[in-house]
Amino acid sequence: MDTPKVVLITGASTGIGKACAEYLGARGYRVYGTSRRGPESPTATGPFTMIRMDITDNASVKKGVDTIAGREGRIDVAFNNAGAHVVGPIEDVSIADAETSLQTNFFGALRVCKAVIPLMRAAGGGSIINMSSVGGVLSLPYQGIYGAGKFALEGMTEALRVEVRHFGIRVSVIEPGDIRTQDCRSVSFATSAYEPWFSTAVKLYEADEKKGYPPEKIGPLVEHIMNSPNPKLHYSFGRAFQSMVPFLKRVTPQRLAQWLFCQMYKT
Numbered sequence: 001m002d003t004p005k006v007v008l009i010t011g012a013s014t015g016i017g018k019a020c021a022e023y024l025g026a027r028g029y030r031v032y033g034t035s036r037r038g039p040e041s042p043t044a045t046g047p048f049t050m051i052r053m054d055i056t057d058n059a060s061v062k063k064g065v066d067t068i069a070g071r072e073g074r075i076d077v078a079f080n081n082a083g084a085h086v087v088g089p090i091e092d093v094s095i096a097d098a099e100t101s102l103q104t105n106f107f108g109a110l111r112v113c114k115a116v117i118p119l120m121r122a123a124g125g126g127s128i129i130n131m132s133s134v135g136g137v138l139s140l141p142y143q144g145i146y147g148a149g150k151f152a153l154e155g156m157t158e159a160l161r162v163e164v165r166h167f168g169i170r171v172s173v174i175e176p177g178d179i180r181t182q183d184c185r186s187v188s189f190a191t192s193a194y195e196p197w198f199s200t201a202v203k204l205y206e207a208d209e210k211k212g213y214p215p216e217k218i219g220p221l222v223e224h225i226m227n228s229p230n231p232k233l234h235y236s237f238g239r240a241f242q243s244m245v246p247f248l249k250r251v252t253p254q255r256l257a258q259w260l261f262c263q264m265y266k267t
């Protein structure tokens with residue numbers, strides 16, 4: 001690698017973001033991981049550098065991006081990975097929890113995109129990779145608020161990709177199935193009306209997560225996308241069945257899909 005790419009990864013204190021930052025850092029890229037709990041000033045953490053950035057806060061995003069650009073002169077890749085997962089019946093999830101989830105999953109990624117695009121345009125190009133989910137393609141029961149944020153992210157990504165291609169900026173979205181991490185999850189317990197369906201669905205989700213892909217596998221995919229001259233818009237990722245969900249959703253009649261859903265989640 002002649003000039004190593006400068007890579008910004010949000011949500012790199014744990015899980016997928018941390019695994020990806022470690023992988024790319026070890027491969028020689030100049031990686032900056034961010035999180036709310038990150039250090040005030042850039043601090044080396046193994047093969048990458050951590051810095052504080054709360055993606056729900058305009059000033060924090062600006063400060064983080066300015067700091068990285070000030071040190072490196074550019075940001076070649078932005079991986080919008082940070083997420084906030086809320087689980088619960090839509091009736092029971094508080095508006096405050098729903099706002100936090102959308103502020104992180106959608107507006108957070110949007111803030112980072114708006115901050116890095118001018119830098120990438122000035123540099124003649126770059127790569128933006130947004131972290132969606134199978135839940136951004138198929139809104140799962142009791143994960144409807146999470147799905148709403150990821151659907152919004154998918155919609156924004158699709159349009160952004162066309163808008164910025166004139167500047168050499170490539171935009172893609174990853175739609176993983178279950179990955180074995182903490183998964184930014186906060187469970188909102190059902191008040192009662194949704195029992196026992198809610199508890200059954202949560203048990204199924206937890207069982208699926210235990211069988212999930214190891215987060216270490218995401219690094220090679222991100223490296224492939226960021227170095228591809230013409231990456232795809234959507235990338236599936238995960239166990240065989242889950243990675244087929246986006247395709248299955250397109251080809252399955254809606255009534256049949258809903259029926260299968262109810263059978264799968266016993267709801």
Ligand SMILES: NC(=O)c1ccc[n+]([C@@H]2O[C@H](COP(=O)([O-])OP(=O)(O)OC[C@H]3O[C@@H](n4cnc5c(N)ncnc54)[C@H](OP(=O)(O)O)[C@@H]3O)[C@@H](O)[C@H]2O)c1
Binds near residue numbers: 037
């Ligand atoms: N795990 C899965 O099965 C799975 C499947 C599909 C998609 N995903 C997606 O993958 C991404 C990462 O998930 P994960 O499983 O690795 O979760 P995780 O281990 O809980 O990591 C979430 C990361 O986001 C950061 N974060 C949360 N809110 C933030 C904010 N306001 N500003 C900046 N950073 C923030 C957290 O750091 P701090 O708490 O320090 O801020 C943490 O580093 C998410 O977008 C998630 O939706 C996960």
